[in-house]
Amino acid sequence: MKKYGSLLLAALLVVAFAATGWANTGGITIALGSEPTTLDPQIREDGGERAVNDNIYDTVLARTPEGDLMPSLAAQMPKLVDGDTWEVTLRSGITFHNGEPLNADAVVYSIKRVIDPEFNSEQISFFSTIKDARATGDLTLQVITDGPDPILPTRLYWLKVVPPKHSKDPKFAENPVGTGPYRFVSWQRGQHIDLVRNDDYWGPAPQIASVRYRFIEEPGTRLAGLMAGEFDLITNLLPEFTSHVPKSVNVLGLEHPIIILNADKGVTQDVRVRKALNYAVDKQALAQGLFEGFAQVAQGQLLSPSFFGYNDQVKAYPYDLDKAKKLIEEAGAAGQTIEIIGTSGRWLKDRDLVEAVADYWKKAGLDVKVRIFEFNEYLNRLFDRKTRADSIFVVSSNELLDADKSFSAYYKAGGVGSSNTDETLAGLIDAARSKTDAQKREGLYHQAVQLAYDQAYFVWLLNIEDIYGLSARLVWPGRVDARLLVREMQIQ
Amino acid sequence: MGRFIYRRLVHGLIVIFGVTIIVFVVTRMVGDPVQVMLPLESTLEQRAAFEKKLGLDRPIYIQFGEFLGNIARLDFGESLWQKRPAMDIVFEKLPMTMLLTAVGIGFACAAAIPLGIIAALRPGGMVDRVTVFGSLLGLSVPQFWLGLLFIVLFAVQFKILPTSGAATPAHIIMPALTMGLPTLARLVMLVRSSMIDELNQQYVKTSFAKGLPFVRVVGLHALRNAGLPIMTLVGWEVIRSLAGYSVVVETVFAWPGIGLTAIQAIERDDLILIQAIVFTAAVCVVVINIALDFIYKLIDPRLKLT
Secondary structure, three states: HHHHHHHHHHHHHHHOOOOOOOOOOEEEEEEEEEOOOOOOOOOOOOHHHHHHHHOOOOEEEEEEEEEEEEEEEEEOOOEEEEEOOOEEEEEOOOOOOOEEEOOOHHHHHHHHHOOOOOOOOHHHHHOOOOOEEEHHHHHHHHEEEEEOOOOHHHOOOOOOOOOOOOHHHHOOOOOOOOOOOOOEEEEEEEOOEEEEEEOOOOOOOOOOOOOEEEEEHHHHHHHHHHHHOOOOOOOOOOHHHHOOOOOOEOOOOOOEEEEOOOOOOOOHHHHHHHHHHHHHHHHHHHHHOOOOOEEEEOOOOOOOOOOOOOOOOOOOOOOOOOHHHHHHOOOOOOOOEEEEEEEEOOOOOHHHHHHHHHHHHHOOOOEEEEEOHHHHHHHHHHHHOOOOOOOOEEEEEEOOOEEHHHHHHHHHOOOOHHHHHOHHHHHHHHHHHHHOOOHHHHHHHHHHHHHHHHOOOOOOOOEEEEEEEEEEOOOOOOOOOOOHHHHHOOEE | OHHHHHHHHHHHHHHHHHHHHHHHHHHHHHHOHHHHHOOOOOOHHHHHHHHHOOOOOHHHHHHHHHHHHHHHOOOOOOOOOOOOOOHHHHHHHHHHHHHHHHHHHHHHHHHHHHHHHHHHOOOOOHHHHHHHHHHHHHHHHHHHHHHHHHHHHHHHHHOEEEEOOOOHHHHHHHHHHHHHHHHHHHHHHHHHHHHHHOOOOOHHHHHHHHHHHHHHHHHHHHHOOHHHHHHHHHHHHHHHHHHHHHHHHHHOOOOOOOHHHHHHHHOOOOOOHHHHHHHHHHHHHHHHHHHHHHHHHHOOOOOOOO
C-alpha cells in the first residue's frame, strides 16, 4: 500500500505540474462556481454539468435569448396529434461528433433512457409526464404523455439528445459526444474542461474557437481571476463587485425569493394580516439596498415576465406602512408574535433578506421571531407537512419557465412547500396542468395568480438578476434562461 | 519495539474505528441527503424513489452492518454526489493536499529554524524583536484573508502569479505560503524559546570553551536537544494542515485537494464521501503520530518506546 501510495503521489505530481499550454488563440476561459460531477447530460441536476453540456449537446427545442421556445434539432414546433400524442419532425443531415446519425431513433432512445426508472435520473421531474416515445419514420417520432401535457414542448427544451451507440460506453460520462457547436477535448478533474469548436456544426458557425472551463467556488477568487485577466466570463458575480470588473451583464434570472405565509393557523390565518405583511415591506428598498439595484420587485406572483402564466394585470403590493399598521390593528394582531424561518449562505443574501423583512414587520406592529437554521434543519421545516411555521423564506428557481413547477410546489394545497388549503386555487392549478390549449391554460394561471394575490398567501419579494462578469474583449448579451451558450458569445 | 508497534497499531485502530462510527451516526442524524440533493420543488413521490435508490430507506442497523463490511474492505461505496467510488475521489484529491502541505510546512520549517536560532542568539536584540513581532502578526491574520490579500497583490496588481488552480508549479506558491505562514509564526516562537533554553545550558558553554566551532555547537548539539518540542509542533502542524487549514486555503485558491472536497461533500450532505474523507483523515493522524514517535527515538536515542 505504501509503495502504491507514493507511486500515486508521484504520478499526480507529474500531472499537477505538467504545463498545460492552453494557447490563447481565439479561445476563452469561463469560471464556473462548481465542477461537473459527470458529463453524462441526462443523469444529474447540476449547474456545472449543464453549463458545459449546453455547448456539447443540442436539445430538441431551444429558446431565444428572450425565452421564447423555438425549434432546434426539431425542424418545427411539435404538433399535437391527439390529446396525449405529440409529433416531432427532426432536421435532416445532422450527425453526432462521432459520426452517428441524429435521427428519430436517437431521440426516442434519449427519451427512453432518461425516463427509465432504473436509470434514476435526477432530471426526472422535467420529464415525469412522458410515458413513451416511438419512431414513425427516419426523422419523425411521436411522444406519448400520461394524459394531456401542455408543457411537453417545454420539456423537449430540456431534452439533450445522446448518441445511442456511444452512450452505452461505460466511459460515456467522461467522454461526451453530442451534436452541439462544441466538441469535448479533455477533462482534468479538479482543474479544467476543454472544448473546441465543431466545424461541422449544423447551425450558424460560432465565432469562438475553443473554451476552457475552470471551477472556482469562492466568489472573491473568481472575481480576482477576472480582474487578473485569466477569465473571460465569471458566473454569479456579487452585486457589490460590479463596479470592479471590466464589464458586467445582468439579466433577470430564474430565482424568486418569497415568504410562504401560513394561511391556516396562527397570526397569519387572517388575510388582513397577510396583506399587511406585504404592505409593510419596501421591496424597492431591498432591491436597491441589498442587491445594488440588481433585482426587480416581484409583481405579486412567483413568476418572471418571461414565464408562461405571468399575469401582467397583477402588480406588487405597494409599500404602505400606515396601511399595514391599520390592517394589523383591525385584525387585532398588534403585538402578536410571528415566526419567520430562514437559512444562511444558501442563496444570495438570504439571511439579510429575512432580517430586513423582519425589521419591516416589527415596524408594522408585530413581534417578529427570526429563526435562521443550517440548511438541512431549515429544509426539515420547509418540508414539514404537519406543522407549518407562520412564515418561511424560500428562494424558488424555475428552469422550465412555466408556472406549473413553482405553483405545484408552493401555491397548491398539499404541495411540498405550500402553507394553504385553498381548494379553488389547487383546482385551477390542476386544471391548467392538463389543458393543452395554451390560451385556456394561460387563463387558468392568470386566475390562480390573481386568487393567490388577493388572498396574500405569500409575501412576494424580488426577482433577482443574474450577474456575469466579462473581460473587456468578450461580448455577450446574456439569456433569460441562464444558459451559457458560447456560440452566442464573441471576442472583439 | 515489536510490543510498541503492536500497541500503537491497536490504539490507532480503536481511534479510527471510533471516529468512523461517530461520523456514521452524526451524518445520519443531522441531515437528509435526499432533500438536499433533489431540487426543492420535487414531489414527495420523487423524493421517496430517490431515497430508495440510495438505499437510505432501509433500517439503520442494516445500513450500519453494510457500512462495517465496507470499512473492512476499504470501500465506502459510491459518493452520492459524484456517483463514483468515494475512495477513488479521496485518492485523487489527497495527494494534492499532501503536496500542498509538504511545500507549505517545508517552507515554514526552512524559514522558522534559522530565524528562530538567530533570534535566540541575542534575545531582546533587533532581529529578535522583529521576529517576535512578525510571528505575532502572522498568528493574528486569518488565513482566508491572507490568501485573498496575496491574490489581490500578486495576481491582480503585479500579475506575476496565477490567481487559482493547480496547473503549473507557479500555482502552488501562494496557497503554500498561505498554508505555511501560521505554522512559520508558531514555529519561530518555539524554536526561539527552545534554543534560548538550550544555549544557556552548561554543555553549550563547555563546548564553546573547548573551542568547538560555533556552527557545530549551535546547529548540531543545541538544535538537536531542542528538537523534541520542535518535532512535536511540526507533526501537529502537519495534521492541522491536512485536516484543517486545507479547507480554507484550498477554497480560496480553488486547489483541488481533500479540504475543498470535504467542504463540498458536507454542503451536499454526501454521507458516503464525508465518511471516506473523515476515515482517511483519521488514518493520516494516527500514522503521523506513530511516525513522530519514531522520529523522537531518532533524535533522542535515550527515549524508550513503550
